[in-house]
Amino acid sequence: xxxxxxxxxxxxxxxxxxxxxxxxxxxxxxxxxxxxxxxxxxxxxxxxxxxxxxxxxxxxxxxxxxxxxxxxxxxxxxxxxxxxxxxxxxxxxxxxxxxxxxxxxxxxxxxxxxxxxxxxxxxxxxxxxxxxxxxxxxxxxxxxxxxxxxxxxxxxxxxxxxxxxxxxxxxxxxxxxxxxxxxxxxxxxxxxxxxxxxxxxxxxxxxxxxxxxxxxxxxxxxxxxxxxxxxxxxxxxxxxxxxxxxxxxxxxxxxxxxxxxxxxxxxxxxxxx
Numbered sequence: 474x475x476x477x478x479x480x481x482x483x484x485x486x487x488x489x490x491x492x493x494x495x496x497x498x499x500x501x502x503x504x505x506x507x508x509x510x511x512x513x514x515x516x517x518x519x520x521x522x523x524x525x526x527x528x529x530x531x532x533x534x535x536x537x538x539x540x541x542x543x544x545x546x547x548x549x550x551x552x553x554x555x556x557x558x559x560x561x562x563x564x565x566x567x568x569x570x571x572x573x574x575x576x577x578x579x580x581x582x583x584x585x586x587x588x589x590x591x592x593x594x595x596x597x598x599x600x601x602x603x604x605x606x607x608x609x610x611x612x613x614x615x616x617x618x619x620x621x622x623x624x625x626x627x628x629x630x631x632x633x634x635x636x637x638x639x640x641x642x643x644x645x646x647x648x649x650x651x652x653x654x655x656x657x658x659x660x661x662x663x664x665x666x667x668x669x670x671x672x673x674x675x676x677x678x679x680x681x682x683x684x685x686x687x688x689x690x691x692x693x694x695x696x697x698x699x700x701x702x703x704x705x706x707x708x709x710x711x712x713x714x715x716x717x718x719x720x721x722x723x724x725x726x727x728x729x730x731x732x733x734x735x736x737x738x739x740x741x742x743x744x745x746x
Contacts (some may be wrong), residue, residue, distance in 0.1 A: 484729040493529065498641040498668065502652065503671060506634060509689065519692040519735055521669045524550075524619060524700040531707055532720050540711045545597070545706040551606035552592050553665020554700055556585045558609040560667045561690045562616055564674050568683045569618040574675040581674075585667060607701045613694020629680035641672040666670035669693075695738060 501521060509517035531550070535543035564581035568574065597603060648666045669695065678686040706723035 488535075490711070493533075494645045494668070495642050498645055498672065499638045499667060502567050502637055502641055502672060503634070506629075509677075509685075510628075513663045513688070516688055517692060519695045519731065521532070521673055521689070521693060521696065523696045523731060524703045528703055528720075528724065528727070531704075535711065535716050540716070543711050543716075544708050547574070547704045547711070548598055549601075549664055550704045551701065551708075552589075552602055553667075554606045554697060554704070555602070556588045556665060557587045557667040557670060560577050560585045560670050560696070561613060561674070561693055563575065564670070565617050565687050565690050568678055569620070570687060574678040577678065578671065578675045582671065607705065609701065610696075610698035611658070611696050613691065613697060617691055617694065618687055620687055633676060633680055637672060637676045640676075641668070644668050644672055693733045696731055698734050699727035703727040 505517045505521045508520050531546055533542060533679045538546075560581045563584040564577045567577040567580045572580075593600065645668060648668065670690070673689060674686055677689050703723045703726070706726055707719060709721065
């Protein structure tokens with residue numbers, strides 16, 4: 474009974490956005506795992522790479538903090554997207570060169586913080602940042618390793634999903650607590666921390682091998698186009714139109730761009746064969 478009361482009090486004291494992430498991360502992990510088994514690693518990666526966190530959170534922030542704050546948050550999410558791309562590229566290449574997941578993961582996370590440190594010194598709404606963020610999907614397509622193996626291993630131990638779910642929820646809570654401790658300079662970077670890459674890539678690497686992990690990250694990269702389109706749409710329109718229209722437009726454009734780009738990639742891949 475005492476434990477139940479402590480858990481209840483913890484949930485009540487949590488920020489709504491943190492609670493949303495803690496509840497959503499396990500759902501995304503399960504759905505991604507099912508998509509990987511059914512349709513392949515690339516499709517599962519596309520789903521995980523969509524703005525499943527930044528989209529709804531941006532909407533709630535706009536309702537609570539106003540449109541000016543939402544515009545800044547959209548720009549910060551573009552910085553976070555660049556950090557995600559660096560994280561994915563570093564993890565993929567370190568793993569591809571033969572390193573285990575326990576070495577690839579901290580190397581990739583170190584790259585994310587290095588990017589965050591660099592962007593602290595750039596002016597807000599920098600054209601360089603916006604342009605670079607909008608090119609992350611192309612960076613992923615062009616710069617991720619290209620293994621020759623075409624058949625990927627998608628089977629994994631049943632117990633692993635439960636470890637992954639627990640790890641994902643702990644990551645959300647840990648990142649949130651770290652943001653509060655590190656102060657305002659790093660809190661923005663921590664809010665954009667690539668949780669899905671950190672949760673999905675090492676587990677896929679461990680259970681299914683480096684080639685399947687790279688295929689998942691390629692799917693992530695296709696989803697980054699939708700994330701950048703969503704953030705840019707909000708950033709450019711949120712001061713001028715009603716928020717309902719802004720977020721419906723951003724969602725439609727995000728999903729449409731991701732689907733079209735993914736279909737193009739599949740088409741060219743088949744044509745190349």
